[in-house]
Amino acid sequence: AQSVTQPDIHITVSEGASLELRCNYSYGATPYLFWYVQSPGQGLQLLLKYFSGDTLVQGIKGFEAEFKRSQSSFNLRKPSVHWSDAAEYFCAVGGDDYKLSFGAGTTVTVRA
């Protein structure tokens, strides 16, 4: 079975600064990897996904993530954070079926 660890429960970043959220996964084969964002009162919105190919994936809202097989990681980055990026971010892994396993999430606070 697959699993995900998000080591950081809460991150505070200044507006305009860069952001990196960590994600480590456990899966025996090539995983399917996802990052979702959840704003208060909203559903989960897909930011980006990795299936194969280029290990640097571009997503919506200026986010990107890099798959590193050797480190079992799929970290999310954004060069310059906007106040509207304050939300909870979830990394998820899928295996060879339809089930997604999510991490516990990282809450991002943006300070002015």
Place this chain on the structure above:
Amino acid sequence: GAGVSQSPRYKVAKRGQDVALRCDPISGHVSLFWYQQALGQGPEFLTYFQNEAQLDKSGLPSDRFFAERPEGSVSTLKIQRTQQEDSAVYLCASSLVAGGPADTQYFGPGTRLTVL
């Protein structure tokens, strides 16, 4: 177009009551999923439908939980004799084709259930 909708958005139940949570998936989506998200945790898989067939209910925590999708569109998650540990946000997601890891799941806003 319209996304996944869920109702009610908030539900307060007394312990022992039965509740029913509704999910309207994106029109034409074949696959439908239910997840449970406890406070401070990520969503956890409950059950999966492909059209009207419930192909996987391995995540349902007990036999008090029951889900259906009789006409292959709207789905209802029912919890009988609610307990305090059932308090959580229940998320519904749908995807266009038969479930597979490559198919994007689109999530609704969730129903926050509080059992007193």
